[in-house]
Amino acid sequence: xxxxxxxxxxxxxxxxxxxxxxxxxxxxxxxxxxxxxxxxxxxxxxxxxxxxxxxxxxxxxxxxxxxxxxxxxxxxxxxxxxxxxxxxxxxxxxxxxxxxxxxxxxxxxxxxxxxxxxxxxxxxxxxxxxxxxxxxxxxxxxxxxxxxxxxxxxxxxxxxxxxxxxxxxxxxxxxxxxxxxxxxxxxxxxxxxxxxxxxxxxxxxxxxxxxxxxxxxxxxxxxxxxxxxxxxxxxxxxxxxxxxxxxxxxxxxxxxxxxxxxxxxxxxxxxxxxxxxxxxxxxxxxxxxxxxxxxxxxxxxxxxxxxxxxxxxxxxxxxxxxxxxxxxxxxxxxxxxxxxxxxxxxxxxxxxxxxxxxxxxxxxxxxxxxxxxxx
Amino acid sequence: xxxxxxxxxxxxxxxxxxxxxxxxxxxxxxxxxxxxxxxxxxxxxxxxxxxxxxxxxxxxxxxxxxxxxxxxxxxxxxxxxxxxxxxxxxxxxxxxxxxxxxxxxxxxxxxxxxxxxxxxxxxxxxxxxxxxxxxxxxxxxxxxxxxxxxxxxxxxxxxxxxxxxxxxxxxxxxxxxxxxxxxxxxxxxxxxxxxxxxxxxxxxxxxxxxxxxxxxxxxxxxxxxxxxxxxxxxxxxxxxxxxxxxxxxxxxxxxxxxxxxxxxxxxxxxxxxxxxxxxxxxxxxxxxxxxxxxxxxxxxxxxxxxxxxxxxxxxxxxxxxxxxxxxxxxxxxxxxxxxxxxxxxxxxxxxxxxxx
Numbered sequence: 001x002x003x004x005x006x007x008x009x010x011x012x013x014x015x016x017x018x019x020x021x022x023x024x025x026x027x028x029x030x031x032x033x034x035x036x037x038x039x040x041x042x043x044x045x046x047x048x049x050x051x052x053x054x055x056x057x058x059x060x061x062x063x064x065x066x067x068x069x070x071x072x073x074x075x076x077x078x079x080x081x082x083x084x085x086x087x088x089x090x091x092x093x094x095x096x097x098x099x100x101x102x103x104x105x106x107x108x109x110x111x112x113x114x115x116x117x118x119x120x121x122x123x124x125x126x127x128x129x130x131x132x133x134x135x136x137x138x139x140x141x142x143x144x145x146x147x148x149x150x151x152x153x154x155x156x157x158x159x160x161x162x163x164x165x166x167x168x169x170x171x172x173x174x175x176x177x178x179x180x181x182x183x184x185x186x187x188x189x190x191x192x193x194x195x196x197x198x199x200x201x202x203x204x205x206x207x208x209x210x211x212x213x214x215x216x217x218x219x220x221x222x223x224x225x226x227x228x229x230x231x232x233x234x235x236x237x238x239x240x241x242x243x244x245x246x247x248x249x250x251x252x253x254x255x256x257x258x259x260x261x262x263x264x265x266x267x268x269x270x271x272x273x274x275x276x277x278x279x280x281x282x283x284x285x286x287x288x289x290x291x292x293x294x295x296x297x298x299x300x301x302x303x304x305x306x307x308x309x310x311x312x313x314x315x316x317x318x319x320x321x322x323x324x325x326x327x328x329x330x331x332x333x334x335x336x337x338x339x340x341x342x343x344x345x346x347x348x349x350x351x352x353x354x355x356x357x358x359x360x361x362x363x364x365x366x367x368x369x370x371x372x373x374x375x
Numbered sequence: 376x377x378x379x380x381x382x383x384x385x386x387x388x389x390x391x392x393x394x395x396x397x398x399x400x401x402x403x404x405x406x407x408x409x410x411x412x413x414x415x416x417x418x419x420x421x422x423x424x425x426x427x428x429x430x431x432x433x434x435x436x437x438x439x440x441x442x443x444x445x446x447x448x449x450x451x452x453x454x455x456x457x458x459x460x461x462x463x464x465x466x467x468x469x470x471x472x473x474x475x476x477x478x479x480x481x482x483x484x485x486x487x488x489x490x491x492x493x494x495x496x497x498x499x500x501x502x503x504x505x506x507x508x509x510x511x512x513x514x515x516x517x518x519x520x521x522x523x524x525x526x527x528x529x530x531x532x533x534x535x536x537x538x539x540x541x542x543x544x545x546x547x548x549x550x551x552x553x554x555x556x557x558x559x560x561x562x563x564x565x566x567x568x569x570x571x572x573x574x575x576x577x578x579x580x581x582x583x584x585x586x587x588x589x590x591x592x593x594x595x596x597x598x599x600x601x602x603x604x605x606x607x608x609x610x611x612x613x614x615x616x617x618x619x620x621x622x623x624x625x626x627x628x629x630x631x632x633x634x635x636x637x638x639x640x641x642x643x644x645x646x647x648x649x650x651x652x653x654x655x656x657x658x659x660x661x662x663x664x665x666x667x668x669x670x671x672x673x674x675x676x677x678x679x680x681x682x683x684x685x686x687x688x689x690x691x692x693x694x695x696x697x698x699x700x701x702x703x704x705x706x707x708x709x710x711x712x713x714x715x716x717x718x719x720x721x722x723x724x725x726x727x728x729x730x731x
Contacts, residue, residue, distance in 0.1 A: 244447060244510075286415050286670070290447070297443035301518040304436040304480040 040110040040123040040183060041220065042202065043167055045194035046210040049115040051220050052230035056092055057107045059227065069228045091136050091186070092124055099136035101128055112212075113191065115232075118161070121187025121195060130156055130166040133184055137162065150193060151200040163192035167199040219277075226258025226275070245294065248287035249280060280327040291327045292320045395643045406651055410658060415670035419503050422667035422674075424449040424471040424491075425460035432477035440519070441475045441489070444511045450667060450674075464492065464530070465695055466702070467687045470500045470665045471507075479521060486522045495531040496694040498539035500665050534694065538608030542689045543662045545599045545612065549592065549621055550660075550682075553628035554653035557588055558636045558646050565641045569731065577724050585629050589622050596621065616692035616699030616706070620685040623709045627681070628656065630716035637723035640730070662686055681712035 044051055054073065058065045091099070092106035106126035113120025124133075134145040134156040145156035145164065155165040168183040185195040201209035212220070220231035258275050282288045302315055311333075318331035389396055426442050442451040452469060454460040460472040472492040478484040491511075493504045505527060512525040561568075561584070571580050600612040611617075632649045639645025659673070660682040667674035677683050684705040691697040699706065 289671075290420075293443070293446045297440075297447060297514070298518075300436070300439040300443035304440045305518070305520065 040108065040125060041212050041217075042209075043123055043183065043185070043195050043198050044110065044112045044212040045191070045198050046213055047114070048112045048119075048212065048216070050230070050232040051110065051112045051212060051216060052228070052232075053108060053110045055108055055227045060104065065227050073228060091133065091140075092126065095136050096139040099139055100132045101126075101136050113188075118188050119191050121163075121185050121191035123167070123195065124184045124186060125182065126184065127182070128184055130154060130164050130184060133186060134164045137164065137186070150196050153196045153200065155189075155192060155196060157189055161189055162187065163189040165192050165196050167195060222277070223258040223275075228274075229258045245282065245287050245290045248283045249291060250282055275332045276330070278329045280329065282325050282327070285322070285325050288322045288325045288327050292322050295320045295327065295329060392643070395647065398644055398647045403647065403651060406654070410654075413658070413670055413673040413676065415672070417669075418448065418506070419470065419500060419665050419668040420448050421450050421671040422470045422500065422665045423452050423468065424473055425454040425463060425469040426451045426473045426475060427454045427457045427460050429457075429474050429476055433475050434480060437477070437479040438475050440479060440515070441473060444514050445473060445507075447514070448507050448510060450671075461492070461530070464494050465691060465697060467494075467497070467665070467690070470494070470497060470667075471504055479519065479523070482520055484521055486524060489523055489525045490528050491525060492528045492530055494695075495529045495533045496539065496690070497665065498534050498536050499663060499668070501529070501533065531695070535608075537606070538603070538610050539694065540663065541599060541603050541608055541610045542612060542617065542693045543686070545595065545621065546624065546660070546662055546682075546686055546689060547657060548595055549625050550628060550653055550656050552588065552592065552595075553625050554632045554649045554656070557584075557629050558632050558649045560584075560588075561633060561636045562641045562646065572728075577728060578721075581633060581720070581724065585626060585633065588629060589625050592621060592625055610693050611696065612693050614692040614696070614699075616697070616702060617689045619699065619706055620688040620692075620702075620709060623706070623713050624682055624685045627709065627713035627716045630713065630720045634716070634720040634723040637720070637727040640727070656680070656682055659683075660686055681709050685709045 040053070041051060054069060055065075059069050060066070091101060092103055092109055095101045095103050105128060106124055108125040110123040110125075111120065112123075137158075138144060141160070141162075143158045143160045143162065145158045145162075148155050148157055150165075153165055153167070155163055157163045164184065164186050166184050183199075185192050198209045198211050201207040202211075216231055216233055219233075220229065223229040223231055280288075280291050282291055299315055299318055299320075303312055306312055306315075314331065314333040317333075318329065321328045321330075424445055426438065426445065428438055438453070442453070445451045449471070451473070454463075454469075454472075457472065457474065460469065463469045464472050470493065474490045474492075476487050476489050478487055491504070491508050493500060495501070508525050508527045512523065515523040515525070568577070568580060596612060596618070600610075603610045603612060631652060635649050635652065636645045639648065659676045660680050661677040666677040666683070684702075688699075688702040688705055688709070691702060692699060
């Protein structure tokens, strides 16, 4: 090669190097694509019996929403004849006085668990650190938390069975489009660990997270736009003894509810409503017709006997439809009327007030005593 | 001849009669098994009952409560006139008439009487209606503050099952005559038919046979009537409306059976098919039990069968002594059905004539 040729070759190699380095530098300095937001339910483990969400922003800002949410949650807590999801005071709404948590940072609480079990936790969308949440619990409960590492996540566990972990610190996207800790899970250690595993699988590209799926996921999605959303599957053993068709009834599923506020007209005239869907599955289409007839008869008796005009109006909107061997019951009512409707539907069930809240029968997921207030 | 040889002969025989065997071994069992879906309950859970508002003081909620209470074991139908409801009770359009009393929802009223009227001639519904009234009474009294006394009123004499069944059995005989004996007779005279066609038309031969067999029905009719009189059943099987209904039923069914016979070339398959049709008519004409007795599905099919209305006409005229004019529309419908049955008969005869 001539000297001129060598010079040209060196120049070409140098140009290529500069081009490659420049492109690499551009790639490194370019803005990364904004992370995709996701629903907190994407971190709910598979195999749970219920899942629900409370919109805390609306709860704090609107007394009507707060009242309706409380009533709806109170109902939900008893709906599994009546041992439903935990119904406890929340750090998101009533943190201990000396806690370093800012409750106004919490925008949503998603709760999940298994029926008749201590297994359950909450997914809190808040700009909190795991340490601050653990300190708040320590302050309220007098229990200590020990940090452990699980699949790269810090899980703070207490001997009482509670645990706290930050599932998403905002670096990889999350349900709140701002920096900082975004999604925490607080609750029973098993449930928290499962949620951590789901979050770890979500972060890993080669793992499929075992998250909420099947009918429960579908039913939850169908609760759509409520301030309080809830989907649940009953255990078949809790089927009430309907007259005439008792043995034919296989399952009763309180498949979902959502609490909304009808904002038509002026704000002051807003009407709170809880939309409820219940599926009653029987052994065949014939017995499904019978169940529907029994429910319709109960509705007629209420309409005749009740002196409550509001309740009558709500009852008239109740619908009982048969699809195959399933009776789909749908109605919308004020939170106050809901209990009456559900008692009529789930015949022979005790008054919710006559029962202890479920957490008193057995310790709650975090071991605290039950108290009134949303999740 | 060894057993093996005999078995081989049977196998060869089966090959030559594959169609008939397919019918007997596959189609017939499938039809019977399939028919089982029409039978879901042993109580008349879907029998129509008329719910009549007694006066304007009855509220919509009161009507709804009564209708809903009966819906558990019946199919309530709203009527605004008690007279019309009672007329439909006689015509078996409904099987009970429920009068909704006022004040059901009035807490100041301690006791309310409600009447459920049934027809004493509708024997198979009498016992179930007693159970129905008990259930409804218990349900209403459990749910309502007002005490509800449900009285069951039987209209007319309480007929015994034996006398109730007499017209039904005669109708069964008419079906059997049409779908079993007539095709057998036609097949046995197949060769004669060809000779007769030389002297007259096939239409005339078949029409004559249908009319002759219709006339022959007079004999069993008289036998049934005589036995009924002898046994003191109080059933007038010689009522003009009943005779007309039986005759039209036989003409319609005989035409169908003859059409099947000609279409099958007087073969075994045709006779077996006629047996299948016979079972269908027996099962879905509402000959004994009220429509809605076994299932809503069966009720729907029964209400579509012209022969069901013929049976209702027979019961109305023989058991309740109603004039035939009361059933003019339904008799006209059965006559139209008989006329319509002549169409496939004519087509089958044309095909037969072309084939021979």
